[in-house]
Amino acid sequence: MFGFRNVILIVSIIVFLLPIATFSEGLSTKSVPDIYYMSKKDGYYAIFRKRGHREDVIFDSGSLLRDLPGYAKYQIPYDVSPDGRYVTFSGLSKSGNMDIFLLEISSNKIINLTRDYYVDTLPVFSHDGRYIAYLSHERGGRYYENLFIISVDGRVKRRITRDYFKIVSHSFSPDDSEILFVKYMPYHSAISVVDIHSSGVRDLTNFDYSNRSPSYNNDGRKIVYVSDIRGSFDVWMMDSDGNNKKMIFESPGLEYNPRFTPDGKGIYFTSDFVFRKGKAVEGNTIYLYNLETGEVIDLLDEKFDCKKFFCFNPRFSDDMRFICFEGKIYEEDKNRHFSIYVMDMETGKLKMIASRKTNAIEPRFGVRSH
Numbered sequence: 001m002f003g004f005r006n007v008i009l010i011v012s013i014i015v016f017l018l019p020i021a022t023f024s025e026g027l028s029t030k031s032v033p034d035i036y037y038m039s040k041k042d043g044y045y046a047i048f049r050k051r052g053h054r055e056d057v058i059f060d061s062g063s064l065l066r067d068l069p070g071y072a073k074y075q076i077p078y079d080v081s082p083d084g085r086y087v088t089f090s091g092l093s094k095s096g097n098m099d100i101f102l103l104e105i106s107s108n109k110i111i112n113l114t115r116d117y118y119v120d121t122l123p124v125f126s127h128d129g130r131y132i133a134y135l136s137h138e139r140g141g142r143y144y145e146n147l148f149i150i151s152v153d154g155r156v157k158r159r160i161t162r163d164y165f166k167i168v169s170h171s172f173s174p175d176d177s178e179i180l181f182v183k184y185m186p187y188h189s190a191i192s193v194v195d196i197h198s199s200g201v202r203d204l205t206n207f208d209y210s211n212r213s214p215s216y217n218n219d220g221r222k223i224v225y226v227s228d229i230r231g232s233f234d235v236w237m238m239d240s241d242g243n244n245k246k247m248i249f250e251s252p253g254l255e256y257n258p259r260f261t262p263d264g265k266g267i268y269f270t271s272d273f274v275f276r277k278g279k280a281v282e283g284n285t286i287y288l289y290n291l292e293t294g295e296v297i298d299l300l301d302e303k304f305d306c307k308k309f310f311c312f313n314p315r316f317s318d319d320m321r322f323i324c325f326e327g328k329i330y331e332e333d334k335n336r337h338f339s340i341y342v343m344d345m346e347t348g349k350l351k352m353i354a355s356r357k358t359n360a361i362e363p364r365f366g367v368r369s370h
Helices: 004-017 070-074
Strands: 035-041 044-051 054-060 078-080 086-092 098-104 109-112 120-125 131-136 146-151 157-159 166-172 178-185 188-195 201-203 211-216 222-227 234-239 246-249 255-260 266-271 274-276 279-281 285-290 296-298 309-316 322-329 339-344 350-354 361-365
Touching (some): 035 078, 035 339, 044 350, 054 086, 098 131, 146 166, 146 178, 166 211, 178 211, 211 255, 234 255, 234 266, 285 309
Antiparallel strands (some): 044 054, 078 086, 086 098, 178 188, 188 201, 222 234, 255 266, 274 279, 285 296, 339 350
């Protein structure tokens, strides 16, 4: 377990662990994999793709929503297929229903997959790209949701859960046989897993505390998550059957959205406990925890000159060469928006690659098509 008291030591030696750099002209975006992100275009959310120096709008929700009420423009969670061919998202159809859509990037063809009378949201691709898991109020009533899966051709649709809870996140296991999800109740949440064939549910944690943001490692044997069992949200890890729960990082602040690194040797997450030049400062940062040594590295140390910086949703590229995230420097006299940053892990060079007049959020790496 790594506590916040050890952060002081790590910060003091970080210059030897990771190349230090401020914003650098030396980071060439030509070597960076495609990065997708979400922002607004003409008042409607759109999905953008950054490829080298080129930026394309691959989907403009205004094309579907311009004739609908104003609140419709804010509905567009999305995911990119593992092969980079498709984007799935939820949005209001012209009939006014919240449906799941599939966009073929090369042809710009959009298919409405669900076409029902329910609220369908939060689509997530399976690892083999054949199915999409999503939440729906179908058979759950007004206040509850169930998990469904649908094939990308729309021919197979199946209800997976039969509970009466609000579900706040979900993801496929590495072999696509199960779905990991979080059941929410006021002030508490629990982590469960469901078999997509039998619909059998196993509860990995209980509702005594809030347990959130679970994520598998590559072989599906371990799960990392955050829990407030000790008062604030710290990073925990457990076996995929719910056994051997262990806290691996604690701080006086809050930790968010932990994930295993692609090579399985580390865990990275954001935290609002930030230590700069011998003192705690406001904002948040990205930590990388080494599972073998227990060392923790502040990936953004000295990159923002101790300014109040906020960052969320970090993602590593598959080869771990790059990490992208959304972030903004807070200044009281300026209304800054979140922008997309990318950092070269080999050189420590950091670059803002997307900045718009509204927030740029939810970055993720895609697959190059050339």
